[in-house]
Amino acid sequence: MPGAIQSIERAAAVLRLLGGAGRPLALAELAAALDLPRPTVHGIVRTLRVEGLVEQDSSTSLYSPGPGLRSLAEGWDRHDLRSRAMNWADALAGSSGCAVYLGVPAGRAVSLVHHVFRPDGSPQRLRTNTEQPLHATAWGKCLLAFAPVATPALRDLELHRYTRRTTTTVTALETQLAGARRRGCATDVGEFEAGIGGAAVPLRTGGGLAVAALGIAGPVEELFGAGGEPRPRLVEQLTAAGREISAFLGAAR
Protein backbone atom coordinates (compact mmCIF):
# COMPACT_ATOMS: atom_id res chain seq x y z
CA MET A 1 0.00 0.00 0.00
CA PRO A 2 2.57 2.59 -1.01
CA GLY A 3 0.38 5.58 -0.41
CA ALA A 4 -0.25 7.79 2.54
CA ILE A 5 -3.21 7.20 4.82
CA GLN A 6 -5.74 9.87 4.02
CA SER A 7 -7.20 10.48 7.43
CA ILE A 8 -3.79 10.84 9.02
CA GLU A 9 -2.67 13.34 6.41
CA ARG A 10 -5.81 15.31 7.05
CA ALA A 11 -5.37 15.17 10.79
CA ALA A 12 -1.82 16.48 10.44
CA ALA A 13 -3.08 19.27 8.23
CA VAL A 14 -5.66 20.20 10.86
CA LEU A 15 -3.01 20.32 13.55
CA ARG A 16 -0.77 22.47 11.42
CA LEU A 17 -3.58 24.86 10.65
CA LEU A 18 -4.48 25.19 14.30
CA GLY A 19 -0.87 25.71 15.25
CA GLY A 20 -0.12 28.08 12.40
CA ALA A 21 -3.04 30.40 12.92
CA GLY A 22 -2.24 32.14 16.15
CA ARG A 23 -5.84 32.12 17.24
CA PRO A 24 -8.62 29.59 17.88
CA LEU A 25 -10.37 28.53 14.69
CA ALA A 26 -13.97 27.66 13.98
CA LEU A 27 -14.85 24.31 12.51
CA ALA A 28 -16.16 26.02 9.40
CA GLU A 29 -12.85 27.81 8.93
CA LEU A 30 -10.96 24.56 9.10
CA ALA A 31 -13.33 22.96 6.67
CA ALA A 32 -12.98 25.84 4.24
CA ALA A 33 -9.19 25.90 4.50
CA LEU A 34 -8.95 22.17 3.86
CA ASP A 35 -11.69 22.20 1.27
CA LEU A 36 -13.55 19.39 3.01
CA PRO A 37 -17.14 18.97 4.18
CA ARG A 38 -17.76 20.06 7.75
CA PRO A 39 -18.79 16.62 9.02
CA THR A 40 -15.54 15.15 7.78
CA VAL A 41 -13.48 17.74 9.58
CA HIS A 42 -15.62 17.34 12.61
CA GLY A 43 -14.79 13.65 12.80
CA ILE A 44 -11.12 14.48 12.68
CA VAL A 45 -11.17 17.17 15.33
CA ARG A 46 -13.35 15.02 17.54
CA THR A 47 -10.73 12.30 17.43
CA LEU A 48 -7.92 14.76 18.04
CA ARG A 49 -9.82 16.22 20.94
CA VAL A 50 -10.19 12.81 22.54
CA GLU A 51 -6.45 12.34 22.08
CA GLY A 52 -5.84 15.68 23.77
CA LEU A 53 -4.15 17.15 20.73
CA VAL A 54 -6.88 19.70 20.22
CA GLU A 55 -8.96 21.71 22.65
CA GLN A 56 -12.37 23.14 22.13
CA ASP A 57 -13.46 26.20 24.02
CA SER A 58 -16.68 25.25 25.69
CA SER A 59 -18.30 28.66 25.34
CA THR A 60 -17.22 29.72 21.85
CA SER A 61 -16.74 26.16 20.55
CA LEU A 62 -13.63 27.29 18.73
CA TYR A 63 -10.76 24.87 18.32
CA SER A 64 -7.16 25.41 19.36
CA PRO A 65 -4.08 23.23 19.81
CA GLY A 66 -4.29 21.06 22.90
CA PRO A 67 -1.86 20.35 25.70
CA GLY A 68 -1.21 16.88 24.41
CA LEU A 69 0.72 18.28 21.48
CA ARG A 70 3.52 19.42 23.69
CA SER A 71 3.70 16.12 25.48
CA LEU A 72 3.73 14.40 22.12
CA ALA A 73 6.80 16.33 21.16
CA GLU A 74 8.65 16.07 24.45
CA GLY A 75 7.13 13.21 26.36
CA TRP A 76 6.32 13.61 30.01
CA ASP A 77 9.12 14.88 32.08
CA ARG A 78 9.51 13.76 35.65
CA HIS A 79 8.66 17.04 37.33
CA ASP A 80 5.58 17.45 35.28
CA LEU A 81 4.44 14.01 36.13
CA ARG A 82 5.20 14.45 39.79
CA SER A 83 3.27 17.66 40.17
CA ARG A 84 0.28 16.19 38.42
CA ALA A 85 0.18 13.01 40.44
CA MET A 86 0.96 14.50 43.85
CA ASN A 87 -2.55 15.22 45.03
CA TRP A 88 -3.76 11.71 44.41
CA ALA A 89 -0.59 10.19 45.82
CA ASP A 90 -1.04 12.00 49.12
CA ALA A 91 -4.66 10.99 49.35
CA LEU A 92 -3.74 7.40 48.59
CA ALA A 93 -1.23 7.36 51.43
CA GLY A 94 -3.91 8.61 53.77
CA SER A 95 -6.58 6.14 52.79
CA SER A 96 -4.36 3.10 52.46
CA GLY A 97 -2.07 3.76 55.38
CA CYS A 98 0.91 2.88 53.23
CA ALA A 99 3.91 4.72 51.87
CA VAL A 100 3.36 5.80 48.26
CA TYR A 101 5.94 5.90 45.49
CA LEU A 102 5.89 7.22 41.97
CA GLY A 103 8.46 5.69 39.65
CA VAL A 104 9.51 6.34 36.07
CA PRO A 105 11.83 4.30 33.86
CA ALA A 106 15.45 5.48 33.91
CA GLY A 107 17.72 3.30 31.86
CA ARG A 108 18.10 -0.05 33.56
CA ALA A 109 16.42 1.08 36.76
CA VAL A 110 13.30 2.75 38.08
CA SER A 111 13.75 6.28 39.34
CA LEU A 112 11.52 7.42 42.20
CA VAL A 113 10.19 10.87 41.51
CA HIS A 114 7.83 11.09 44.46
CA HIS A 115 7.61 9.55 47.90
CA VAL A 116 4.88 10.00 50.48
CA PHE A 117 5.74 8.70 53.96
CA ARG A 118 3.40 6.19 55.45
CA PRO A 119 1.13 8.15 57.73
CA ASP A 120 1.83 6.26 60.97
CA GLY A 121 4.63 8.56 62.04
CA SER A 122 7.29 5.88 61.99
CA PRO A 123 10.83 6.99 61.11
CA GLN A 124 11.39 6.83 57.35
CA ARG A 125 14.00 7.94 54.87
CA LEU A 126 13.05 10.06 51.88
CA ARG A 127 13.60 8.04 48.74
CA THR A 128 12.87 10.72 46.17
CA ASN A 129 15.35 10.77 43.33
CA THR A 130 16.88 7.46 44.19
CA GLU A 131 17.01 4.56 41.76
CA GLN A 132 15.90 1.03 42.42
CA PRO A 133 16.16 -2.21 40.43
CA LEU A 134 13.47 -3.01 37.90
CA HIS A 135 13.29 -6.71 38.70
CA ALA A 136 12.98 -6.54 42.47
CA THR A 137 10.44 -3.81 43.19
CA ALA A 138 6.73 -3.61 42.52
CA TRP A 139 7.09 -0.33 40.60
CA GLY A 140 10.00 -1.72 38.61
CA LYS A 141 8.10 -4.82 37.63
CA CYS A 142 5.08 -2.70 36.86
CA LEU A 143 7.10 -0.73 34.31
CA LEU A 144 8.57 -3.91 32.86
CA ALA A 145 5.09 -5.33 32.47
CA PHE A 146 3.28 -2.30 31.09
CA ALA A 147 5.95 -0.10 29.50
CA PRO A 148 8.07 -2.62 27.63
CA VAL A 149 9.40 -0.17 25.10
CA ALA A 150 10.68 2.30 27.67
CA THR A 151 12.50 -0.38 29.65
CA PRO A 152 15.32 -2.70 28.62
CA ALA A 153 14.62 -6.24 27.47
CA LEU A 154 14.56 -8.75 30.30
CA ARG A 155 17.69 -10.51 29.08
CA ASP A 156 19.61 -7.26 29.36
CA LEU A 157 18.85 -6.93 33.07
CA GLU A 158 21.24 -8.01 35.77
CA LEU A 159 19.02 -9.97 38.10
CA HIS A 160 20.95 -9.19 41.24
CA ARG A 161 19.82 -10.93 44.44
CA TYR A 162 18.81 -8.55 47.24
CA THR A 163 16.92 -10.86 49.60
CA ARG A 164 16.05 -14.51 49.84
CA ARG A 165 12.90 -13.87 47.81
CA THR A 166 14.38 -11.88 44.96
CA THR A 167 13.53 -13.28 41.53
CA THR A 168 16.75 -14.07 39.71
CA THR A 169 15.73 -15.98 36.60
CA VAL A 170 14.26 -14.56 33.42
CA THR A 171 11.56 -17.19 33.13
CA ALA A 172 10.31 -16.71 36.68
CA LEU A 173 10.26 -12.96 36.10
CA GLU A 174 8.32 -13.44 32.89
CA THR A 175 5.57 -15.41 34.58
CA GLN A 176 5.34 -12.73 37.27
CA LEU A 177 5.02 -10.02 34.63
CA ALA A 178 2.36 -12.01 32.82
CA GLY A 179 0.46 -12.27 36.09
CA ALA A 180 0.84 -8.55 36.67
CA ARG A 181 -0.50 -7.77 33.20
CA ARG A 182 -3.46 -10.03 33.81
CA ARG A 183 -4.19 -8.53 37.20
CA GLY A 184 -3.30 -4.96 36.21
CA CYS A 185 -1.05 -4.70 39.22
CA ALA A 186 2.55 -5.76 39.94
CA THR A 187 3.71 -6.89 43.40
CA ASP A 188 6.85 -7.34 45.45
CA VAL A 189 6.86 -9.62 48.50
CA GLY A 190 10.05 -8.55 50.20
CA GLU A 191 12.22 -8.99 47.17
CA PHE A 192 14.25 -5.82 47.59
CA GLU A 193 14.11 -5.27 51.34
CA ALA A 194 13.29 -8.23 53.55
CA GLY A 195 9.85 -7.92 55.09
CA ILE A 196 8.85 -4.88 53.01
CA GLY A 197 6.46 -5.53 50.17
CA GLY A 198 4.73 -3.39 47.57
CA ALA A 199 2.13 -3.21 44.84
CA ALA A 200 2.07 -0.92 41.82
CA VAL A 201 -0.18 0.01 38.93
CA PRO A 202 0.75 1.81 35.69
CA LEU A 203 -0.08 5.45 34.99
CA ARG A 204 -1.06 6.00 31.41
CA THR A 205 -1.20 9.07 29.22
CA GLY A 206 -3.68 9.83 26.53
CA GLY A 207 -3.12 6.92 24.24
CA GLY A 208 -2.90 4.29 26.93
CA LEU A 209 0.87 4.46 26.96
CA ALA A 210 2.28 3.63 30.39
CA VAL A 211 4.77 6.27 31.51
CA ALA A 212 5.08 5.72 35.23
CA ALA A 213 4.19 3.39 38.08
CA LEU A 214 2.23 4.29 41.18
CA GLY A 215 3.00 2.04 44.10
CA ILE A 216 2.29 1.50 47.77
CA ALA A 217 4.70 -0.11 50.20
CA GLY A 218 4.54 -1.57 53.68
CA PRO A 219 5.17 -4.68 55.75
CA VAL A 220 4.54 -7.81 53.71
CA GLU A 221 2.03 -9.28 56.16
CA GLU A 222 0.08 -6.06 56.06
CA LEU A 223 -0.14 -5.82 52.29
CA PHE A 224 -0.66 -9.46 51.47
CA GLY A 225 -3.15 -12.07 52.62
CA ALA A 226 -2.34 -15.59 53.65
CA GLY A 227 -2.47 -16.85 50.06
CA GLY A 228 0.20 -14.39 48.98
CA GLU A 229 -2.33 -12.27 47.13
CA PRO A 230 -2.43 -8.54 47.83
CA ARG A 231 -5.36 -7.44 49.96
CA PRO A 232 -8.34 -6.52 47.73
CA ARG A 233 -9.10 -3.29 49.56
CA LEU A 234 -5.63 -1.92 48.90
CA VAL A 235 -5.56 -3.06 45.29
CA GLU A 236 -8.86 -1.37 44.76
CA GLN A 237 -7.69 1.92 46.22
CA LEU A 238 -4.49 1.72 44.23
CA THR A 239 -6.15 0.99 40.91
CA ALA A 240 -8.76 3.66 41.54
CA ALA A 241 -6.04 6.24 42.13
CA GLY A 242 -4.18 5.01 39.05
CA ARG A 243 -7.27 5.33 36.95
CA GLU A 244 -7.92 8.84 38.12
CA ILE A 245 -4.39 10.06 37.57
CA SER A 246 -4.33 8.41 34.16
CA ALA A 247 -7.57 10.12 33.28
CA PHE A 248 -6.03 13.40 34.33
CA LEU A 249 -2.80 12.87 32.40
CA GLY A 250 -4.67 11.49 29.51
CA ALA A 251 -6.23 13.77 27.28
CA ALA A 252 -9.73 12.52 27.41
CA ARG A 253 -11.52 14.68 29.84
Add this chain to the structure above:
Amino acid sequence: MPGAIQSIERAAAVLRLLGGAGRPLALAELAAALDLPRPTVHGIVRTLRVEGLVEQDSSTSLYSPGPGLRSLAEGWDRHDLRSRAMNWADALAGSSGCAVYLGVPAGRAVSLVHHVFRPDGSPQRLRTNTEQPLHATAWGKCLLAFAPVATPALRDLELHRYTRRTTTTVTALETQLAGARRRGCATDVGEFEAGIGGAAVPLRTGGGLAVAALGIAGPVEELFGAGGEPRPRLVEQLTAAGREISAFLGAAR
Protein backbone atom coordinates in the same frame (compact mmCIF):
# COMPACT_ATOMS: atom_id res chain seq x y z
CA MET B 1 -20.28 9.17 13.44
CA PRO B 2 -19.82 9.69 17.16
CA GLY B 3 -16.72 7.58 17.42
CA ALA B 4 -13.05 8.26 17.09
CA ILE B 5 -11.31 7.67 13.78
CA GLN B 6 -9.29 4.53 14.17
CA SER B 7 -6.28 5.38 12.06
CA ILE B 8 -5.82 8.74 13.76
CA GLU B 9 -5.97 7.16 17.18
CA ARG B 10 -3.36 4.69 16.10
CA ALA B 11 -1.15 7.36 14.61
CA ALA B 12 -1.30 9.29 17.87
CA ALA B 13 -0.39 6.16 19.77
CA VAL B 14 2.60 5.64 17.50
CA LEU B 15 3.78 9.19 18.08
CA ARG B 16 3.39 8.81 21.82
CA LEU B 17 5.33 5.58 21.81
CA LEU B 18 8.14 7.10 19.81
CA GLY B 19 8.23 10.13 22.05
CA GLY B 20 7.92 8.17 25.26
CA ALA B 21 10.65 5.68 24.57
CA GLY B 22 13.79 7.73 24.73
CA ARG B 23 15.38 5.84 21.87
CA PRO B 24 14.64 5.00 18.23
CA LEU B 25 12.26 2.08 17.87
CA ALA B 26 12.05 -0.70 15.34
CA LEU B 27 8.89 -1.23 13.37
CA ALA B 28 8.43 -4.62 14.98
CA GLU B 29 8.63 -3.06 18.44
CA LEU B 30 5.93 -0.58 17.57
CA ALA B 31 3.78 -3.33 16.14
CA ALA B 32 4.22 -5.46 19.25
CA ALA B 33 3.52 -2.58 21.61
CA LEU B 34 0.34 -1.65 19.76
CA ASP B 35 -0.64 -5.25 19.17
CA LEU B 36 -1.12 -4.66 15.47
CA PRO B 37 0.21 -6.39 12.36
CA ARG B 38 3.45 -4.98 11.04
CA PRO B 39 2.02 -3.88 7.67
CA THR B 40 -0.64 -1.85 9.42
CA VAL B 41 1.91 -0.04 11.53
CA HIS B 42 4.09 0.38 8.51
CA GLY B 43 1.34 2.25 6.70
CA ILE B 44 0.97 4.58 9.65
CA VAL B 45 4.65 5.35 10.06
CA ARG B 46 5.03 5.82 6.34
CA THR B 47 2.37 8.47 6.40
CA LEU B 48 3.84 10.11 9.46
CA ARG B 49 7.24 10.11 7.83
CA VAL B 50 5.90 11.88 4.78
CA GLU B 51 4.35 14.43 7.12
CA GLY B 52 7.71 14.90 8.82
CA LEU B 53 6.39 13.79 12.17
CA VAL B 54 8.57 10.71 12.20
CA GLU B 55 12.10 10.10 11.02
CA GLN B 56 13.64 6.87 9.92
CA ASP B 57 17.36 6.31 10.24
CA SER B 58 18.53 5.26 6.82
CA SER B 59 21.15 2.84 8.06
CA THR B 60 19.40 1.17 10.99
CA SER B 61 15.88 1.80 9.66
CA LEU B 62 14.76 2.58 13.19
CA TYR B 63 12.04 5.15 13.72
CA SER B 64 12.22 8.22 15.92
CA PRO B 65 10.18 11.40 16.38
CA GLY B 66 10.66 13.82 13.52
CA PRO B 67 11.36 17.54 13.42
CA GLY B 68 7.83 18.27 12.29
CA LEU B 69 6.51 17.40 15.71
CA ARG B 70 8.11 20.40 17.27
CA SER B 71 6.85 22.71 14.58
CA LEU B 72 3.39 21.20 15.04
CA ALA B 73 3.44 22.13 18.68
CA GLU B 74 4.89 25.61 18.35
CA GLY B 75 4.46 26.67 14.79
CA TRP B 76 7.36 28.39 13.09
CA ASP B 77 8.66 31.33 14.92
CA ARG B 78 10.11 34.23 13.02
CA HIS B 79 13.72 33.76 14.00
CA ASP B 80 13.63 30.14 13.13
CA LEU B 81 12.14 30.88 9.79
CA ARG B 82 14.62 33.63 9.11
CA SER B 83 17.67 31.54 9.85
CA ARG B 84 16.42 28.73 7.67
CA ALA B 85 15.55 30.89 4.72
CA MET B 86 18.59 33.19 4.82
CA ASN B 87 20.92 31.24 2.60
CA TRP B 88 18.46 31.01 -0.22
CA ALA B 89 17.36 34.61 0.21
CA ASP B 90 20.93 35.87 -0.17
CA ALA B 91 21.47 33.72 -3.25
CA LEU B 92 18.22 34.96 -4.72
CA ALA B 93 19.29 38.56 -4.31
CA GLY B 94 22.52 37.78 -6.13
CA SER B 95 20.96 35.97 -9.06
CA SER B 96 17.96 38.25 -9.51
CA GLY B 97 19.67 41.56 -8.80
CA CYS B 98 16.72 42.56 -6.63
CA ALA B 99 16.21 43.25 -2.97
CA VAL B 100 14.73 40.26 -1.16
CA TYR B 101 12.19 40.28 1.65
CA LEU B 102 10.81 37.59 3.91
CA GLY B 103 7.45 38.40 5.47
CA VAL B 104 5.24 36.68 8.00
CA PRO B 105 1.67 37.51 9.02
CA ALA B 106 1.42 39.76 12.06
CA GLY B 107 -2.12 40.72 12.90
CA ARG B 108 -3.43 43.07 10.23
CA ALA B 109 -0.03 43.57 8.62
CA VAL B 110 2.92 41.71 7.22
CA SER B 111 6.05 41.79 9.33
CA LEU B 112 9.38 41.71 7.51
CA VAL B 113 11.73 39.31 9.24
CA HIS B 114 14.53 39.46 6.70
CA HIS B 115 15.79 41.96 4.16
CA VAL B 116 18.63 41.50 1.69
CA PHE B 117 19.76 44.73 -0.01
CA ARG B 118 19.71 44.75 -3.74
CA PRO B 119 23.27 44.02 -4.79
CA ASP B 120 23.88 47.14 -6.88
CA GLY B 121 25.34 49.14 -4.01
CA SER B 122 22.64 51.80 -4.10
CA PRO B 123 21.74 53.41 -0.77
CA GLN B 124 18.99 51.47 1.00
CA ARG B 125 17.34 51.41 4.38
CA LEU B 126 17.11 48.20 6.36
CA ARG B 127 13.48 47.17 6.62
CA THR B 128 13.88 44.23 8.95
CA ASN B 129 11.29 44.17 11.72
CA THR B 130 9.09 46.77 10.14
CA GLU B 131 5.47 46.18 9.28
CA GLN B 132 3.78 46.84 5.98
CA PRO B 133 0.17 46.71 4.82
CA LEU B 134 -1.26 43.41 3.60
CA HIS B 135 -3.21 44.86 0.72
CA ALA B 136 -0.52 47.02 -0.89
CA THR B 137 2.60 44.89 -0.99
CA ALA B 138 3.43 41.74 -2.93
CA TRP B 139 4.32 39.82 0.23
CA GLY B 140 1.20 41.01 1.98
CA LYS B 141 -1.02 39.94 -0.89
CA CYS B 142 0.86 36.68 -1.08
CA LEU B 143 -0.08 35.92 2.52
CA LEU B 144 -3.67 36.98 1.93
CA ALA B 145 -3.85 34.67 -1.05
CA PHE B 146 -2.15 31.60 0.35
CA ALA B 147 -2.47 31.83 4.13
CA PRO B 148 -6.09 32.91 4.59
CA VAL B 149 -6.48 31.54 8.10
CA ALA B 150 -3.43 33.35 9.46
CA THR B 151 -4.55 36.68 8.05
CA PRO B 152 -7.68 38.72 8.71
CA ALA B 153 -10.66 38.53 6.43
CA LEU B 154 -10.52 41.02 3.58
CA ARG B 155 -13.48 43.00 4.86
CA ASP B 156 -11.63 43.60 8.13
CA LEU B 157 -8.73 45.32 6.36
CA GLU B 158 -8.41 49.06 6.06
CA LEU B 159 -7.60 49.52 2.42
CA HIS B 160 -5.60 52.68 2.90
CA ARG B 161 -4.34 54.45 -0.26
CA TYR B 162 -0.57 54.81 -0.44
CA THR B 163 -0.02 55.65 -4.11
CA ARG B 164 -2.11 56.25 -7.16
CA ARG B 165 -2.03 52.51 -7.93
CA THR B 166 -3.01 51.17 -4.53
CA THR B 167 -5.97 48.79 -4.61
CA THR B 168 -8.68 50.14 -2.36
CA THR B 169 -11.74 47.99 -3.01
CA VAL B 170 -12.39 44.51 -1.71
CA THR B 171 -13.59 43.17 -5.05
CA ALA B 172 -10.53 44.39 -6.95
CA LEU B 173 -8.32 42.89 -4.28
CA GLU B 174 -10.17 39.60 -4.53
CA THR B 175 -9.60 39.29 -8.25
CA GLN B 176 -5.91 40.07 -7.72
CA LEU B 177 -5.67 37.35 -5.07
CA ALA B 178 -7.42 34.88 -7.34
CA GLY B 179 -4.88 35.67 -10.02
CA ALA B 180 -2.05 35.25 -7.56
CA ARG B 181 -3.38 31.88 -6.51
CA ARG B 182 -3.62 30.79 -10.11
CA ARG B 183 -0.14 32.01 -10.95
CA GLY B 184 1.41 30.95 -7.63
CA CYS B 185 2.87 34.42 -7.25
CA ALA B 186 1.53 37.75 -5.97
CA THR B 187 2.65 41.11 -7.35
CA ASP B 188 2.74 44.79 -6.49
CA VAL B 189 3.16 47.40 -9.22
CA GLY B 190 4.09 50.45 -7.17
CA GLU B 191 1.08 50.20 -4.89
CA PHE B 192 2.94 50.97 -1.67
CA GLU B 193 5.82 53.12 -2.89
CA ALA B 194 5.51 54.82 -6.25
CA GLY B 195 7.76 53.24 -8.83
CA ILE B 196 8.79 50.32 -6.62
CA GLY B 197 7.22 46.98 -7.42
CA GLY B 198 7.51 43.48 -6.09
CA ALA B 199 6.63 39.84 -6.51
CA ALA B 200 6.26 37.18 -3.83
CA VAL B 201 5.68 33.45 -3.46
CA PRO B 202 4.51 31.52 -0.41
CA LEU B 203 6.81 29.40 1.76
CA ARG B 204 5.11 26.26 2.92
CA THR B 205 5.81 23.85 5.75
CA GLY B 206 5.25 20.15 5.75
CA GLY B 207 1.57 19.97 5.12
CA GLY B 208 1.51 22.62 2.45
CA LEU B 209 0.49 25.28 4.93
CA ALA B 210 1.80 28.70 3.91
CA VAL B 211 3.61 30.40 6.78
CA ALA B 212 5.59 33.15 5.11
CA ALA B 213 6.11 35.04 1.87
CA LEU B 214 9.38 35.35 -0.01
CA GLY B 215 9.51 38.44 -2.19
CA ILE B 216 11.76 40.44 -4.48
CA ALA B 217 11.51 44.18 -4.97
CA GLY B 218 12.84 46.71 -7.45
CA PRO B 219 11.85 49.41 -9.94
CA VAL B 220 8.55 48.56 -11.59
CA GLU B 221 9.90 48.79 -15.12
CA GLU B 222 12.66 46.38 -14.20
CA LEU B 223 10.42 43.74 -12.65
CA PHE B 224 7.53 43.93 -15.07
CA GLY B 225 7.27 43.66 -18.82
CA ALA B 226 5.29 45.93 -21.07
CA GLY B 227 2.10 43.91 -20.54
CA GLY B 228 2.25 44.38 -16.78
CA GLU B 229 3.26 40.79 -16.24
CA PRO B 230 6.32 40.05 -14.10
CA ARG B 231 9.38 39.00 -16.11
CA PRO B 232 9.44 35.21 -16.49
CA ARG B 233 13.11 34.88 -15.56
CA LEU B 234 12.56 36.56 -12.20
CA VAL B 235 9.38 34.62 -11.46
CA GLU B 236 11.20 31.43 -12.22
CA GLN B 237 14.07 32.24 -9.88
CA LEU B 238 11.64 33.29 -7.20
CA THR B 239 9.47 30.20 -7.40
CA ALA B 240 12.52 27.97 -7.54
CA ALA B 241 13.87 29.52 -4.35
CA GLY B 242 10.44 29.24 -2.75
CA ARG B 243 10.20 25.59 -3.65
CA GLU B 244 13.60 24.85 -2.21
CA ILE B 245 12.99 26.66 1.05
CA SER B 246 9.60 24.99 1.36
CA ALA B 247 11.19 21.60 0.79
CA PHE B 248 13.68 22.43 3.52
CA LEU B 249 11.03 23.62 5.98
CA GLY B 250 8.74 20.88 4.91
CA ALA B 251 8.65 17.66 6.34
CA ALA B 252 9.15 15.40 3.43
CA ARG B 253 12.44 13.64 3.87
Add this chain to the structure above:
DNA sequence: GCACGTCGTTCGACAATGTCGAACGCCCGG
Protein backbone atom coordinates in the same frame (compact mmCIF):
# COMPACT_ATOMS: atom_id res chain seq x y z
C1' DG C 1 27.78 -22.45 3.48
C1' DC C 2 23.33 -23.71 4.15
C1' DA C 3 19.19 -23.18 6.71
C1' DC C 4 16.96 -20.50 9.66
C1' DG C 5 15.09 -16.50 12.02
C1' DT C 6 13.96 -11.76 11.79
C1' DC C 7 13.87 -7.59 9.83
C1' DG C 8 11.37 -3.82 6.79
C1' DT C 9 8.61 -3.67 3.02
C1' DT C 10 5.13 -4.73 -0.94
C1' DC C 11 0.98 -6.78 -2.86
C1' DG C 12 -3.81 -7.47 -3.07
C1' DA C 13 -8.58 -8.92 -1.68
C1' DC C 14 -11.84 -8.17 1.55
C1' DA C 15 -14.79 -5.74 4.52
C1' DA C 16 -14.40 -2.71 7.95
C1' DT C 17 -14.20 2.05 8.00
C1' DG C 18 -14.18 6.82 7.01
C1' DT C 19 -16.61 10.04 4.07
C1' DC C 20 -20.07 13.34 3.13
C1' DG C 21 -25.09 14.71 1.81
C1' DA C 22 -29.00 15.61 4.42
C1' DA C 23 -31.00 17.13 8.40
C1' DC C 24 -31.27 18.64 13.42
C1' DG C 25 -31.19 21.99 17.29
C1' DC C 26 -29.15 26.21 18.51
C1' DC C 27 -27.95 31.05 18.65
C1' DC C 28 -27.76 35.43 16.67
C1' DG C 29 -29.12 39.59 13.80
C1' DG C 30 -32.64 41.58 11.04
Add this chain to the structure above:
DNA sequence: CCGGGCGTTCGACATTGTCGAACGACGTGC
Protein backbone atom coordinates in the same frame (compact mmCIF):
# COMPACT_ATOMS: atom_id res chain seq x y z
C1' DC D 1 -40.62 35.68 13.67
C1' DC D 2 -37.96 34.40 10.21
C1' DG D 3 -33.50 33.51 7.72
C1' DG D 4 -28.86 32.21 7.86
C1' DG D 5 -25.10 30.80 10.20
C1' DC D 6 -23.07 27.73 13.46
C1' DG D 7 -21.60 22.83 15.53
C1' DT D 8 -23.25 18.47 15.55
C1' DT D 9 -25.66 13.82 14.45
C1' DC D 10 -27.42 10.29 11.37
C1' DG D 11 -26.93 6.87 7.93
C1' DA D 12 -25.96 4.73 3.37
C1' DC D 13 -22.50 4.20 0.26
C1' DA D 14 -18.06 3.03 -1.61
C1' DT D 15 -13.84 4.54 -0.67
C1' DT D 16 -10.14 3.24 2.08
C1' DG D 17 -7.51 1.21 5.53
C1' DT D 18 -6.48 -3.32 7.25
C1' DC D 19 -3.87 -7.44 7.51
C1' DG D 20 -2.56 -12.32 5.75
C1' DA D 21 0.76 -13.86 2.69
C1' DA D 22 4.94 -13.35 0.50
C1' DC D 23 9.53 -11.16 -0.93
C1' DG D 24 14.42 -9.71 -0.57
C1' DA D 25 17.98 -8.44 2.60
C1' DC D 26 20.46 -9.09 6.60
C1' DG D 27 22.51 -11.45 10.41
C1' DT D 28 23.24 -16.04 13.14
C1' DG D 29 24.00 -20.48 14.74
C1' DC D 30 24.35 -24.96 13.40
